[in-house]
Amino acid sequence: MTRLTALLLLCCGQALACEGVSFDNVWIREPPPGNGPVAAYLTVKNAGTEMAVLKDWQGEAFAHVMLHATKRVDDRVQMLNQPELAVPAGASVVLAPGGMHLMLMKANAPVVAGKHYGLSVSCNGASTPFDATVRREEAPTP
Numbered sequence: 001m002t003r004l005t006a007l008l009l010l011c012c013g014q015a016l017a018c019e020g021v022s023f024d025n026v027w028i029r030e031p032p033p034g035n036g037p038v039a040a041y042l043t044v045k046n047a048g049t050e051m052a053v054l055k056d057w058q059g060e061a062f063a064h065v066m067l068h069a070t071k072r073v074d075d076r077v078q079m080l081n082q083p084e085l086a087v088p089a090g091a092s093v094v095l096a097p098g099g100m101h102l103m104l105m106k107a108n109a110p111v112v113a114g115k116h117y118g119l120s121v122s123c124n125g126a127s128t129p130f131d132a133t134v135r136r137e138e139a140p141t142p
């Protein structure tokens with residue numbers, strides 16, 4: 001490998017770390033009044049050619065963001081913390097009510113319908129921002 005090739009790989013491998021990954025239909029469910037956890041949902045689409053590994057979710061207005069999977073055991077619902085989300089090349093992963101979701105903890109101000117929030121996630125090591133809108137929804141599910 002020539003020195004030039006090595007430099008190109010270094011530069012562009014990083015820049016392209018999360019190429020082809022998009023965040024669609026990102027929304028936050030308007031929570032009941034109070035400062036409890038708030039759920040957010042989205043679709044992660046990987047149109048790139050390599051596996052996308054997402055972790056370290058963050059929100060500018062929240063102290064802490066977790067990725068949860070939902071598991072039903074008889075009539076109980078458990079939420080399980082997920083250290084990372086892997087989206088294969090060419091695939092999409094849907095975070096939706098009743099399934100996987102983001103759990104936004106300790107908002108710095110009331111979360112009400114119509115507000116917009118900036119969130120971010122580390123995608124193959126590259127910090128990647130995306131936006132979420134708060135919506136009001138009837139009949140909440142976990």
Ligand SMILES: [Cu+2]
Nearest residue numbers: 068079102103
């Ligand atoms: Cu949760």
